[in-house]
Amino acid sequence: MNYSRGEFNFVLLFAIFAGVAILILAIYGASQFASTGRFQTSTLVAKQLDILTDPFQAGFASAQKNEISFNQNITIKSSCENFTEFGSNDLSVLIDMDLGQEKYGTPIKINDKYIFSSEYISGRKIYSLSKSFSFPFKVSDYLIFFSEEDYFCLEDSPDWFKQQLQNLEIPVLKFKECKNNEEYTQVCFSDSACDIYVSGGCNGPDCENEYDIGAVSKEGTILYYQKDLLLPAIFSNPSIYNCNVNRLLQKASFLTDIYSEKALILNQKDCINYLQSDLDSFKQQIDSNADIRSLHSIQYNLLIKNREGSCRVW
């Protein structure tokens, strides 16, 4: 074929431009496709985390430890909201594929679980510790997530505290030869200069231990706790802790209604108990956003009254 100079240039240029445009579109399409795939996988992993943690609830055990392993490095972004009745924990996952893109999957809302953790948990393994929160009846099980990269030194903690964790063998919790090691977050019960300082404040007949109620100082904030919430106060991000405690208390308030009605049903069956009015005033106290430490005595009295009644309400 013979081309004049102008005709050849025009057709060739047109073909080059069209070819380049198609190539760019194809590359863009492929990268978008891969990105959508990653986004989908991240969202799926977050949903699977929700499902996987269902059997992790402590149930009737005093505490339970589990671990979740991933094939790749992942980062979980954890947050909490308590604007609705039960609130929720939101988990979104970023799968590290070394592609330089930081796009978390869609956050999965989990409103039937209480997950305490730091804001970001990363690594190939996540350790979870599950315990029950009773106030005075069982309110719910909660989970504490540990990143395999965050180590805690509990050398300076009392024996009763060490014992409840040592048997669980969580690799990121060290109980000896870690004091003053900067790689560890130092948890102390006696030295207020540590990263996390626990101070007990329980000294009445309703206390089994000085640390049944108290405060945990960390990251410039003070977190108040009640017995079952000591571990979350130590290992959780402060805002996630406060939000989840509010959620747990909200659920305790709803359960108080149920138990108050059950107390009435039992009374009608000649199972006399005098808990209904006490439960109603306990609910009022919870709903008035009272400090969790100030609720300790009233919940302890309810516990004793229920034990001593002819029929237990819970």
Add this chain to the structure above:
Amino acid sequence: MVKKAQYKIMQMAFMIVAVFIFFLMVGIFFFNFQIQNVKESAQIANEQKTIGLISSIANSPEFHCSSSSSLCVDFDKIKILGQEKYYSLYENFWPVSSIEIRIIDSTFNEIVSCKNKNLDNCNYYEVYQENKTDIIKYSSYITLCEKEKINIDKCKLAQLIIGI
């Protein structure tokens, strides 16, 4: 010469349009495939969750009886939870579409609902039901207990049926 060039441009344009349509079709095919995969994954994830949920709902404080035995449901609590105020309160809490209890009792030949009826003469209690038609149900056997008198608990075998 000009006509020949125009013809060539048209030929090229048609070719580009054909290639574009081809890629578009391939794109739509992959998109549909991807959507189908997402739907299947979501369905599988929901099923897995529901199977795990049966025991966690039965053992939750809202359902569980005072004893320490697993899969024991308190019938007194069920009656309380069946009330309208709890129905709407817990609507968004349980990640399921329905929660039902069916008492295993050979004296009943058909389902007799306990709602608004004599609670001693029924074998089915609906705790929660969403307005959905395509609900897939899973069940597990439980012990359904209620306090009869001081120191006497009346227990029956029942099925806890969860729908998604």
